[in-house]
Amino acid sequence: DAGITQSPRHKVTETGTPVTLRCHQTENHRYMYWYRQDPGHGLRLIHYSYGVKDTDKGEVSDGYSVSRSKTEDFLLTLESATSSQTSVYFCAISADRADYGYTFGSGTRLTVV
Amino acid sequence: QQQVKQSPQSLIVQKGGISIINCAYENTAFDYFPWYQQFPGKGPALLIAIRPDVSEKKEGRFTISFNKSAKQFSLHIMDSQPGDSATYFCAARRYGGSQGNLIFGKGTKLSVKP
Numbered sequence: 001d002a003g004i005t006q007s008p009r010h011k012v013t014e015t016g017t018p019v020t021l022r023c024h025q026t027e028n029h030r031y032m033y034w035y036r037q038d039p040g041h042g043l044r045l046i047h048y049s050y051g052v053k054d055t056d057k058g059e060v061s062d063g064y065s066v067s068r069s070k071t072e073d074f075l076l077t078l079e080s081a082t083s084s085q086t087s088v089y090f091c092a093i094s095a096d097r098a099d100y101g102y103t104f105g106s107g108t109r110l111t112v113v
Numbered sequence: 114q115q116q117v118k119q120s121p122q123s124l125i126v127q128k129g130g131i132s133i134i135n136c137a138y139e140n141t142a143f144d145y146f147p148w149y150q151q152f153p154g155k156g157p158a159l160l161i162a163i164r165p166d167v168s169e170k171k172e173g174r175f176t177i178s179f180n181k182s183a184k185q186f187s188l189h190i191m192d193s194q195p196g197d198s199a200t201y202f203c204a205a206r207r208y209g210g211s212q213g214n215l216i217f218g219k220g221t222k223l224s225v226k227p
Binding site: 042044 | 156162214220
């Protein structure tokens with residue numbers, strides 16, 4: 001998707017290992033979000049950021065941490081991956097709180113074995 | 114109060130037919146209701162959206178109907194085509210809230226048969 005890149009696209013990791021997913025945007029948007037998508041659960045917000053070093057928790061934040069040291073990068077870290085964190089992770093961006101049209105990245109498929 | 118309930122989970126429609134997906138919400142503070150379309154292997158993309166001060170919005174073959182008193186809104190896809198086969202998510206947002214973030218329904222997988 002134009003202006004937003006997620007890496008890696010696919011990852012397999014072992015239980016108990018740390019994992020970091022990266023979201024990079026070139027739109028200079030203030031807001032960035034991390035969602036996970038699971039069958040039967042739709043899209044659930046993990047964490048979001050409203051500026052550099054400004055982050056807050058979403059509805060499913062347990063086991064996840066985030067960091068935003070630059071406007072363009074929003075990192076999601078699984079401190080110690082568990083099988084329940086096997087999912088597809090999407091990053092989204094929006095210009096401001098009145099910008100309702102989130103732009104989503106193409107996703108990262110994470111498998112924890 | 115934060116939930117958005119979407120139905121059906123899956124839908125099969127013949128080419129040329131009308132696809133209808135429904136959503137219901139509880140929080141009367143929601144003020145923006147978008148629909149997202151997602152193709153396999155891709156991220157969701159904004160399809161169409163409505164605010165509660167109007168009862169209907171149409172863009173091409175896609176129409177949102179909004180019933181504020183019933184706290185329901187629905188997506189209608191007229192003349193459905195195989196290329197419309199995708200997963201559709203409704204969502205809602207409360208502007209100015211502590212988070213102000215989109216809350217999504219669980220999705221509807223639409224298959225349009227040729």
